[in-house]
Amino acid sequence: TPEHEPSGIACNSYKMYMDDVELVSRLGHKAFRTSVEWSRIQPDEHTFSEEAADHYIRFFAALKERGIKVFCTLVHFTLPLWFEEKGGFAKEENLIYFGKYLDYIIPRVAPYVDFYNVWNELNNKENKLMTLKFHALGYHTIKRYTSAPVSSAMAFINFMPFRPNNRMDIAAAKYMDAQTNEYFLHAMRTGEAIQIGEDGYFSEDIKNTVDFWSINMYTRTLVDSRRSGGNASYYHKKLKLIDMDFYLEEFYPECMINNLTRLMDKSVYITENGVACKDDRFRIVYMLLYMSALGQCIDMGVDVKGFLYWSLLDNYEWRSYIPAFGLCSVDRQSGTFKRTPKNSAWMYKEIIEKNGFDQELIRKYIHELPSLGL
Numbered sequence: 001t002p003e004h005e006p007s008g009i010a011c012n013s014y015k016m017y018m019d020d021v022e023l024v025s026r027l028g029h030k031a032f033r034t035s036v037e038w039s040r041i042q043p044d045e046h047t048f049s050e051e052a053a054d055h056y057i058r059f060f061a062a063l064k065e066r067g068i069k070v071f072c073t074l075v076h077f078t079l080p081l082w083f084e085e086k087g088g089f090a091k092e093e094n095l096i097y098f099g100k101y102l103d104y105i106i107p108r109v110a111p112y113v114d115f116y117n118v119w120n121e122l123n124n125k126e127n128k129l130m131t132l133k134f135h136a137l138g139y140h141t142i143k144r145y146t147s148a149p150v151s152s153a154m155a156f157i158n159f160m161p162f163r164p165n166n167r168m169d170i171a172a173a174k175y176m177d178a179q180t181n182e183y184f185l186h187a188m189r190t191g192e193a194i195q196i197g198e199d200g201y202f203s204e205d206i207k208n209t210v211d212f213w214s215i216n217m218y219t220r221t222l223v224d225s226r227r228s229g230g231n232a233s234y235y236h237k238k239l240k241l242i243d244m245d246f247y248l249e250e251f252y253p254e255c256m257i258n259n260l261t262r263l264m265d266k267s268v269y270i271t272e273n274g275v276a277c278k279d280d281r282f283r284i285v286y287m288l289l290y291m292s293a294l295g296q297c298i299d300m301g302v303d304v305k306g307f308l309y310w311s312l313l314d315n316y317e318w319r320s321y322i323p324a325f326g327l328c329s330v331d332r333q334s335g336t337f338k339r340t341p342k343n344s345a346w347m348y349k350e351i352i353e354k355n356g357f358d359q360e361l362i363r364k365y366i367h368e369l370p371s372l373g374l
Contacts, residue, residue, distance in 0.1 A: 007316040011330050012337040017059045023328065023339050024312065025066045028349040032063055033071035033271055033308045035120070039080040041105055045097070053108050060112035069114040071271065071308065073153070074102070074138060076120040089134055090127050098134055102141040110146040117214050117271065118142070119152040123184045129193050132184070132206050139209040149211035152188075153271045156181060156215045158255035162224040172225040181259075189265070212305070213263045216272035219252045241277040244322045248276060251286055253293035260297045260304070267303045270294065272310040276323035281370035283327075283344040288362060291351065309348060313339060 013020055024032050040052040060070050079088060086094055118138030125131040135152045142150050159176040161169035178196060187193045191207030194200045223230040241249050260268060275286040291307070298304050314326035321332070327345035331338040347365045351357050 004319050005321065010316045011313045011332075013313070014055070016337060017055075018062060019339060020312065021059070021062045021066065021068075023341075024063070024068060027327070027341060027345055028352045029068060030352065031069040031071060031114075031306060031308060032312075033073065033117075034059070035073035035076040036105055036109065037078065038075065038083070038101055039078065042080060042101055044080075045082050048104050053105060056105075056109055057112065060109055064112050070112055071115045071117065071269075072109060072113040073117040073120050074105075075118065075134075089125065090130055092130060092133065095133065095137055099137055099141060102138060106142055106145045110148070113146070113148055115212075115214075115269070116142050116148060116150045117153045118150065121155040121216060122152040123154050123180055128183055128195065129201060132187055132193060133203075135188075136203070136205045136209050140205065151210045151212050151214040151269075153214040153216050154181070154184060156217050156259045158217075158220040158252070158258050159223050160220050162222040166225070168225040169223060172230050173223040176221075176223055176230055185262070210266065212267045212269055214269055214271045215260070215263070216310070217255055217259060217270065218248045218273060218275075219250045220255050220258075241275070241279070241282055242322050242324065243278070244320065246276060246323055248323075251275075251289060253289040256290060256293040256297055257300070260294075260302045261300055264301060264303075267305045269306040269308070270304070271308050273307065274310040274325045276317065276325045278324065279370040280342040280344050281366070281368075283342070284347055284365050285369075287344060287348065287351075288357065288366075291357070295356070 036056050037052075040049060040055075042048050060072070063070050083094065083097060086097070088094065089098075116138075118135050119125075119131065122131050122135055138152075139150050142148070157177075157180055159173040159180070161173045163169045175196065183193065183195060187206055188210045189208070191203050191205075192200055193203070193206065221231070273290055275283055277283055277286075287309070294304060294307060309327060311325045311327075313328050314321070314324040314330050317323040317325065326342070327348060328339045328341045331340070343365060347361065350361055354361070
């Protein structure tokens with residue numbers, strides 16, 4: 001079906017990485033977030049690929065040569081099949097395999113990497129404690145080879161009660177926040193892993209294992225205590241930005257303020273923020289709203305050091321190419337995979353150059369409001 005199409009070779013970025021390096025440079029980006037694919041580096045339990053490692057070295061070196069800082073993610077959802085067959089990240093005995101992968105790749109890419117994420121969205125994993133143990137191993141292993149800052153990206157979700165004055169919805173939203181967000185924030189600060197209703201766990205290895213907060217943030221989640229899983233019905237979902245049901249359609253820049261003001265103890269990098277839409281004019285409005293909220297966070301004392309838009313390209317997103325997040329389109333139909341910057345990409349370039357935006361820029365890029373598909 002259209003919503004379950006295979007990824008194929010996606011954006012063909014593995015072969016076209018130099019095109020992407022030149023594109024990022026042309027668009028004025030000062031940093032680029034990417035990942036190392038473990039299954040390429042270690043195709044089976046006993047084999048490491050020098051060819052794959054060299055690919056990432058060339059990629060990262062090309063970015064560095066152009067003055068672009070490299071944010072490297074070591075696990076971005078995918079993992080080798082052989083590792084999955086051993087139980088993957090759910091089993092403590094598999095820490096040794098993750099450690100060997102890190103011991104192989106980190107010293108090779110370390111001269112070119114400025115920031116590390118061990119995990120992408122570690123708080124979306126089923127086994128919370130094991131996720132923390134793998135994160136801690138990643139943190140301490142990286143530190144053996146480099147002084148570069150290390151973190152793991154969090155999908156920092158702004159849980160809010162569906163009925164704002166209903167005590168059950170308020171309690172349910174607070175519970176969801178505690179289980180999904182605060183569990184990890186507290187553990188990585190203190191070493192205490194606390195799940196409500198269970199005995200706590202303490203580990204010195206987990207304590208202080210973030211050098212900065214790496215935050216992926218999009219919108220809020222409304223919690224309805226009457227519904228299975230707590231997910232509320234969204235009336236605004238009748239206003240469609242793309243041709244499928246999608247959970248990130250609501251514009252709610254206030255989530256930046258609600259969540260980032262909880263992170264006053266360390267520097268913050270927004271490692272993902274963006275919108276999937278057919279009409280790029282929505283993206284322009286979205287970016288201006290969210291960056292305005294980010295500016296307010298800075299005024300309130302949050303040490304925001306960087307912002308990385310998700311994503312550079314219209315990529316493969318959650319079983320489909322329909323959710324188009326990219327600043328640039330990709331021509332897959334012709335087989336050329338040509339990248340074409342959208343107006344939002346050129347606006348973002350100007351924002352980077354000015355380190356902000358003003359009314360003149362807004363008037364330049366917002367001529368008329370886009371139409372919603374009903």
